[in-house]
Amino acid sequence: MHRYRTHNCSELKIEDDGNTIKLSGWVHRVRDHGGLLFIDLRDHFGITQCVVDPDSNAFKLAESVRSEWVLSITGKVKKRIPEAVNKNIPTGSIEIFIDEIEILSQSDELPLPIFGEPDYPEDIRLKYRFLDLRRETLHKNIVLRSNIISSVRKRMTEKGFVEYQTPILTASSPEGARDFLVPSRTHPGKFYALPQAPQQFKQLIMIAGFDRYFQIAPCFRDEDARADRSPGEFYQLDIEMSFVTQEDVFLAVEPILLDLFEEFSVNKTINREVKRIPYWTSLRKYGSDKPDLRNPIVIEDVSDIFYNSDFKIFAKILNDNFNGKVWTEKAEVWAIPAPGGGSRAFCDRMNSWAQGEGQPGLGYIFFKDGAGVGPIAKNIGEEKVSELKSKLSLKDGDSVFFACGTPSKFYDFAGKARNLIGNELNLISDKAFEFCWIVDYPMYDWNNETNSYEFSHNPFSMPQGGLNTLNNMDPINILAYQYDIVCNGIELSSGAIRNHSPEIMEKAFSIAGYGKEILLEKFSGMYNALKFGAPPHGGIAPGIDRIVMLLANEENLREVTMFPMNQQAQDLLMGAPSEVSNKQLKELHIKSDKKINNI
Numbered sequence: 001m002h003r004y005r006t007h008n009c010s011e012l013k014i015e016d017d018g019n020t021i022k023l024s025g026w027v028h029r030v031r032d033h034g035g036l037l038f039i040d041l042r043d044h045f046g047i048t049q050c051v052v053d054p055d056s057n058a059f060k061l062a063e064s065v066r067s068e069w070v071l072s073i074t075g076k077v078k079k080r081i082p083e084a085v086n087k088n089i090p091t092g093s094i095e096i097f098i099d100e101i102e103i104l105s106q107s108d109e110l111p112l113p114i115f116g117e118p119d120y121p122e123d124i125r126l127k128y129r130f131l132d133l134r135r136e137t138l139h140k141n142i143v144l145r146s147n148i149i150s151s152v153r154k155r156m157t158e159k160g161f162v163e164y165q166t167p168i169l170t171a172s173s174p175e176g177a178r179d180f181l182v183p184s185r186t187h188p189g190k191f192y193a194l195p196q197a198p199q200q201f202k203q204l205i206m207i208a209g210f211d212r213y214f215q216i217a218p219c220f221r222d223e224d225a226r227a228d229r230s231p232g233e234f235y236q237l238d239i240e241m242s243f244v245t246q247e248d249v250f251l252a253v254e255p256i257l258l259d260l261f262e263e264f265s266v267n268k269t270i271n272r273e274v275k276r277i278p279y280w281t282s283l284r285k286y287g288s289d290k291p292d293l294r295n296p297i298v299i300e301d302v303s304d305i306f307y308n309s310d311f312k313i314f315a316k317i318l319n320d321n322f323n324g325k326v327w328t329e330k331a332e333v334w335a336i337p338a339p340g341g342g343s344r345a346f347c348d349r350m351n352s353w354a355q356g357e358g359q360p361g362l363g364y365i366f367f368k369d370g371a372g373v374g375p376i377a378k379n380i381g382e383e384k385v386s387e388l389k390s391k392l393s394l395k396d397g398d399s400v401f402f403a404c405g406t407p408s409k410f411y412d413f414a415g416k417a418r419n420l421i422g423n424e425l426n427l428i429s430d431k432a433f434e435f436c437w438i439v440d441y442p443m444y445d446w447n448n449e450t451n452s453y454e455f456s457h458n459p460f461s462m463p464q465g466g467l468n469t470l471n472n473m474d475p476i477n478i479l480a481y482q483y484d485i486v487c488n489g490i491e492l493s494s495g496a497i498r499n500h501s502p503e504i505m506e507k508a509f510s511i512a513g514y515g516k517e518i519l520l521e522k523f524s525g526m527y528n529a530l531k532f533g534a535p536p537h538g539g540i541a542p543g544i545d546r547i548v549m550l551l552a553n554e555e556n557l558r559e560v561t562m563f564p565m566n567q568q569a570q571d572l573l574m575g576a577p578s579e580v581s582n583k584q585l586k587e588l589h590i591k592s593d594k595k596i597n598n599i
Contacts, residue, residue, distance in 0.1 A: 019076070284334075
C-alpha cells in the first residue's frame with residue numbers, strides 16, 4: 001500500500017465497497033454524533049466522509065484532531081444506507097470506517113475559517129491566502145483558470161498559431177500606463193521596464209517573418225486597482241497575425257472566444273451573432289464604448305422635441321452652441337427609456353442617484369392613465385409628450401429620463417443611468433453572454449489642457465486611409481483600424497491593425513507632438529524594423545483574468561487570481577513592496593530619500 005494514499009478524496013464509489021484503502025488530506029470538519037465521530041477529509045480533488053466508532057483503536061486519536069490538521073487514514077469502504085446518501089458530492093454513496101489514523105501535520109488556530117466560506121475581511125484573506133485558497137469556491141476558480149488557459153492553448157494551436165515568449169526586461173515607453181522600472185546594476189543611472197504588454201515585440205515577430213503568434217503573456221502596469229483590473233500585473237492572450245485585414249482578425253478570434261465560453265459557461269447562453277458597433281454609435285446608443293447588450297435599453301436623441309419647447313431649461317441649452325474640438329459642437333437632449341419604471345418613487349430614486357453623481361438632477365416623465373406625469377411633461381404639453389411616447393415605444397407603467405448638454409460631457413453619465421435602470425428594473429439577464437466588437441475608434445483626442453492632439457488609444461494603429469488621411473484630414477476626424485471586443489459590459493481586449501510604414505509612423509507621431517528624435521530615442525527598435533520590409537499585420541490581446549472572472553461568475557479579479565495584491569498594490573502574504581538594504585541600493589547606484597535600516 002502506498003505511503004500516503006491509494007485513492008484521492010473524490011475517487012471512491014459504491015463499487016469499492018469492502019475494499020481497504022488509504023486517504024490523505026485536510027480535516028474539513030469533525031462531527032460528534034452520539035459516540036460516532038465523523039471526519040470529513042478533504043484534498044485537492046474533493047471530500048470523503050470517514051467514520052470512527054468507540055471500539056476502534058483509532059478513536060482516542062480521532063478525538064484529538066481539529067480542523068485543517070493533515071491526516072493519513074486507513075480504513076474500509078462501506079456503502080451508505082439509502083437515507084444517508086449525499087448526492088451533492090461524488091463520494092456521497094460511501095464512507096470510510098477508520099482503522100488507523102496518522103497525524104501528518106497539525107494546524108494552529110485558524111485566522112479565517114475554511115468550512116462554510118463565510119465572508120471575511122479581505123486583508124485577512126490576502127495575508128493568509130494559502131488558507132483562503134483551500135476554500136472550495138476559490139479553489140475551483142483557480143482550477144477553472146488553469147483549465148481555461150489549457151483550452152486556449154489547444155484552440156490557438158489548432159488554428160495554426162505558435163506560442164513564442166517575449167522579454168520581461170525591456171525599455172520604458174512614454175505611451176500608455178505608468179511603467180514598473182528596474183534599475184540596472186551594470187549600467188548606472190539606467191533602467192529597464194517591465195512590459196506593459198508585448199506590443200512592440202509581437203510586431204517585431206511579424207516583421208521577423210513569423211506568421212501567427214500567441215502567448216499567455218504577463219503584463220505589468222503601475223496603475224490603481226479596480227474590480228476588473230488587477231494592480232501590478234495581469235495576463236492576456238496576446239495574438240498577432242501577418243497579412244490580415246481587420247475582418248480577418250475578427251474571423252480568427254471570434255470562434256476561439258465563443259467556443260471557449262460555450263465550453264466553460266454553466267447554464268448560460270452564448271449569442272454567436274457578434275455585432276460590429278462603431279465607437280460613436282456605441283456612445284450615442286449606450287453611453288459607453290463597453291456596452292452591456294443584455295440590457296435592452298437604447299438611448300435616443302430627442303432634441304427635436306425640445307427645440308423651442310416651453311421647457312425653458314433644455315430649450316436654452318439647445319440654442320447655445322458649444323465651440324471647441326469636442327465630439328459634437330451642438331447640445332443635445334438624450335432620452336433613456338425605463339420600461340416598467342413608471343412610478344414617482346422610482347423616478348425620485350433615480351433623481352437622488354443623479355445628485356449623488358454630482359448632477360443637478362435627472363429630469364423624467366412617467367406614464368400613467370394614458371398621460372405623461374412630471375414637470376417636463378407639464379411644460380412641453382400633451383402633443384410633444386405623445387410624440388415622445390410614440391418615438392420611444394413607451395406605454396403606461398414606463399418612464400423616460402433625460403440628459404441635456406454637450407454629449408461629450410454627459411454620455412458617460414447617461415451610460416451609467418442606463419446600466420442602473422437596467423439593473424434596478426431587472427431587465428438584464430444573468431443567463432447570457434453577449435459579445436460585440438466596437439470599431440472605428442478615433443485615432444486622436446484633443447487635450448484641452450495641453451492644447452494639443454494625443455493618441456486616443458494605441459499609437460501603433462493604422463489610420464484609416466493611411467498617409468493620405470494623416471496629411472489631408474483634420475486629425476480629430478481620423479479613424480483608426482482599432483477595435484475592442486466586449487462581453488456583458490466588460491472590455492475583454494483592445495486590438496488594431498498596425499501601421500507597417502515608417503513614413504506613416506513619423507507622420508502619426510508628429511501629429512501627437514513626437515518628433516523624429518523621440519521616435520529614434522524611444523521607439524528605435526520598431527521604427528528601424530519598419531524600414532526593412534514589414535508585412536501588413538494586426539492583432540488583439542484578450543484578458544485572461546477577465547475571461548475567467550466572467551466564466552466563474554465573479555465580480556472581482558481577486559477571486560480568480562491565485563496570489564493577488566490588495567487595492568493599495570501590496571502583497572500582504574509576502575510583504576511586498578518591502579525595504580531593501582543600503583548595500584543593495586549602493587550596488588544599483590541608487591540613493592533613497594527615506595532613512596533605511598542598515599540591514
